[in-house]
Amino acid sequence: MTFVRSLPPRDTMLAGIDAAARLPEHDRPGAVAAAIQAFAADPALLEGLDCPCCPDRYVRHLLHSDPAGGYAVVALVWRPGQMSPVHAHRTWCAFAVHHGALTETYYSQDEGDLPVPAATKLLMRGEGSHGPADPALIHRLANLSCRTAISIHCYGVAFDRFGQDVNEIHAA
Template sequence: MATSTGTGTESGTGTDSGMRTTERLSALVADVREAVGRGLPPDVTAYLVGEKLAPHLGAADLLTAEQYEGDAERYRQHLLHSEDDGSFSIVGLVWLPGQETPIHDHVSWCVTGVHQGEEHERRYRLVPAGGDGEPARLVATEDVVNPQGSVCGFAPPGDIHRVWNGCRQKAVSLHLYGADIARLGSSVRRVYDLPASDR
């Protein structure tokens, strides 16, 4: 088991490997391990993991003080846990006001839960290039404001989105992935640099 805190972003600027955890985080890890160990399809696994995550959100004893620290330049990634067999990872993201991701999708199923503040999200669908030479593009399908305590999950395909902190206060969210983020450094499969429309 690797449990650590580090810096970086979802697009993979790396993590540090200090061993810091809490009893509540250890309990969450055990709950997620049980859900993932059932070997169910990715979308069902994401649903079960979300159920395990929800009761811990907002609890004062979930994270250490260091795991609330942000970065003035970009949102900060704290690797909280990476399972030895690579089956799942837990990441804490700290967002200062205005910080955001690029439009991206993911390498695996993903569950997000808002621990503090609000997380804003815009979801997209990919329109492939047309046979008449029309280029591929993205179309926004939904704008979501995820308040403290909210949980959402998804599994590829259909997981293209952009996330940001649209509030005046710091936001903290937990992101759980069915992948080894300690090894990969990031949950991002692809960053999309395509024209995007509002539907």
């Protein structure tokens, strides 16, 4: 997929995400990830937006919500030491690091149904990950660095449904 850079980077990225989100469901996560990763490292991506952090937890800032409710794009701001819960996704998702670095840890489930770390990947600026809705794909994102990180995420549900339709929590 080729992305034209005639618009500001955020608008071009969102147009690419919109086109990718209309593909058949099995192709969406990878295509949306490609659209995000094509612009994630651009320093001007969030230009003009106020994306403050929170001392207690990572914060989501809405960048775009599909009018039809099929997906939403958010910027997550992570202070050092902040992390997501251990979770799987109830919907497809894709993300990339815009600023800083994040560590993604993948988990398997032991015989007692508890998540056990299985692999870790350091994601630098412009790098990301994606996946379908799959209760077996369990992971955690964490900012283990000494500076604030920002990542761009797209989930296959409307923003107002994030609380109940995105994460299936396995451990805090």
